[in-house]
Amino acid sequence: MGPTYWWMLFGMALVTYIPRMVPLTFLDGKELPPIVSGVLSNIPYAVLGALIFPAIIFVQEGNILFGIIGAATAFLIAFLGGGVMPVVLGTIGVLAIYSFFM
Amino acid sequence: MKNQFIAGLKAGLSIAIGYFPIALTFGLLAKTTGLSLMEATAMSIFVYAGAAQYISLNLISFGVDPVTIVINTFIVNIRHFLMTASLNEKMHRAPKWVKAIYSFGITDESFSVLATGKEDKIPTAYAFGVTIIAYGSWVIFTAAGHVVGANLPEFLQVAMSIALYAMFIGLLVPAMKANRKVVMLAALAAAIHCIIYIGELLSTGWAILISTLGSAILIEIIYARRGKNVTALQKEMEES
Structure with a gap:
């Protein structure tokens, strides 16, 4: 598949990880309405x-x-x-x- | 802490069983799509998202450009914003970097197992147990599928396709029996999703997001109103 595949994999990994990680770390300890x-x-x-x-x-x-x-x-x-x-x-x-x- | 980790492994075992046939098939399909063992396994190691990975194979075989595949992956996974925001309310406090590590392992399935637990606060070690066993199953059986193919007897392979849905039902029903609000939440979300599905209105990722959010908001408004009505009634009674 070549280097393009690995760049794509990197992109896929990033956009999968962000929705998982951001709320758990950034909302931590915040009091919500x-x-x-x-x-x-x-x-x-x-x-x-x-x-x-x-x-x-x-x-x-x-x-x-x-x-x-x-x-x-x-x-x-x-x-x-x-x-x-x-x-x-x-x-x-x-x-x-x-x-x-x- | 060690006990919590082991309890987590036990709770995650049903996910590991459910991932087994799906990962095996993914490995096999990846091979037929032209991915090497390393490329296929790397996708399961670094991306770790069942639906998105399957869709990407499909898109790769159609020669779709990588940027589109990445954007599509994001769209499929947007729903996890909702899940981890919800999970955050239930998790024990822990340093941000620790949460950043186990958040990698949050999938539809591990979220469901964690979020439906009876405890008020979920210990961090428990979350690691659940996510590690599920992740291990996904990665190992992706590689196995690529190497040996899906060599299970056909009838068993077919039967195992139900595993994750059976697990979801096994998680949902005890909560339904205990609480009518849970029944309404699940039923309304299922109904909205069915309507979207029949009407072919949205792709699956969006459909799950919209039906979940729609149901969670509507039921909350209904209950909040009821709550208000009850207090209002009590006030009136006290006044009279």
């Missing part, structure tokens, strides 16, 4: 909703059923009180059986 910190404390749960849907449904291209079974299994195990690891391994297990026979 209550409404702003309220919104920020909402972010994790909102982001999870946005990361899961709709992507999980289309995780296997052309097979919506796969995603729906996966989502349903994960929600079920999680709802029954399984921790994160049982949810992950249980869902992989169910889908492995499903894709083994389909």
